[in-house]
Amino acid sequence: MIRIAQLSCGAEYSGIQKEIERAAETVGATIIFPEVSLEDILSVEKTFGVSVASGDLNMAMARAVRIVQNPDLADAVIVMTCFRCAEAAIIRSEIRKFIHEHSRIPVLSYSFTERTTAETLLTRMEALVTTVKYRGLLARERQKGLTAGVDSGSTTTKAVVMRDNEVVGTGWVPTTEVIKSAEDAYEAALKQAGVRREEIQALGVTGYGRFLVGKHFEAKLVQEEITVNSKGAVFLADSQAGPATVIDIGGMDNKAISVQDGIPGGFTMGGICAGASGRFLELTARRLGVDITELGKLALRGNYQNVTMNSYCIVFGTQSLVNSLSMGCKPEDVAMAACHSVAEQVYEQQLQEVEVKEPVIMVGGTSLIEGLPKAMEQLLKVKVLVPKHAQYIGAVGAALLVSGLLED
């Protein structure tokens, strides 16, 4: 049983404690609360570096100190505090950094509301457990044999066929019916690779539809997208050793993952606002009358500062873009403003929660909209890598990881 230490403030009074425990149980883990003494709590100023007005936050810090001093106490840590609490947001971030710097225990940081359910936490918990349970598998650096991966995403379904560490076939279709889309994408990848389905030695699946698709294909590996995408990203960017940061702006959610030697150390998933997703860019492209594949190139010629954006919101932000067009702004400036808006929201709301270390790798279909990695570079002030096959990252990660399950 994987032991996840819960360091939190407000979870029980928000009525979500049972949800946290249910999510942990679903992924084969148990929640533990490291014991601390009153003396441990009273001395957090000395041991952790600060004490605050809220007692529960001081207790969370004391527990973090205890875990760092006794790493055998827990296999993973989840740091959770109330959404919209400034005091807690500072301490949550500092606890995550503290554990990250002083131990090798994976940490998940999350701010909750009373609406947080086990389902909201499931993918995050699953990723946390995977990094502990399958460390050996995640350390795999080369794909071997003939394997395939399917990434059943919320907007598009991707598939790849890999042979001896090379991508030999790809397929990409919009997600409509989950299984049919997976079949179509897989079939396209097989066709391009020139291999028959029965020749594939193992198939791995990931993405939102992974459980359904995994069952349909009788997949050997069914895995959440955080660990799979991290693996795919560092593999394709040839950055398997050392630190890396993976940014995946998807159709329905975003992931920012801090990776060390190909294994996620800390990550955040955002999925509340469509203004920080590929959907915002789709709408912008439609309004500008260009294909989504052309939006990025158009944006590269523009300057976001020529457009006043009053909101990140997909409705009101789009309104700002439309207003700018009506006031004579150039389409390329509007395209870049849209890219900047998405990048800025991800930067402000998610990248503050992970350790951003170079190389920064952007993946997923949105990374091919050239203006988006450019906007991210401007914000982070570092070079952003977009590897070849970046849109197939999940499928590549799944094909790579599942090859580790093949008999030697």
Place this chain on the structure above:
Amino acid sequence: MAKVIVYPPTSMILSDLVERMGHKALVVPEAVRTLVTAEGIESPPLNVTPEEPKKGLHYAAVDVPSGVRGRMALIGPLIEEAEAAIIVKDPGWLTGCAGCSRTNELVRLLIRTKGIPVLDLAYPTDDAEARVFVQNIKKFLEGLK
């Protein structure tokens, strides 16, 4: 007999003093006990469900953290019921702690703006101060009808 809310609202020491003087102490453990013994609810350790932060909207806006509103769902009704209050400043955690400083601030504010008799005390730091502390509480409680 008066209904007396104590601050910190989890303080069993203050609650005990109030009860000894023949009044009813309004404290969080009582509210938690009601939740824990209610049938059909199971959300350990406190049996607070996501409904409590919604009830807390009566005392704090939706942009106030859910942990504050969940706590207020327990403490707010006690403040409404209170006829007198004892507030101990800088009590130290051994005296009782709601765990959240924002909740503490809101609780103190709501008690003070209610217009009920309030006894303000500093937390005693030695034996002599502790005796005066208890005497002041006794005198205040004796003055309540």
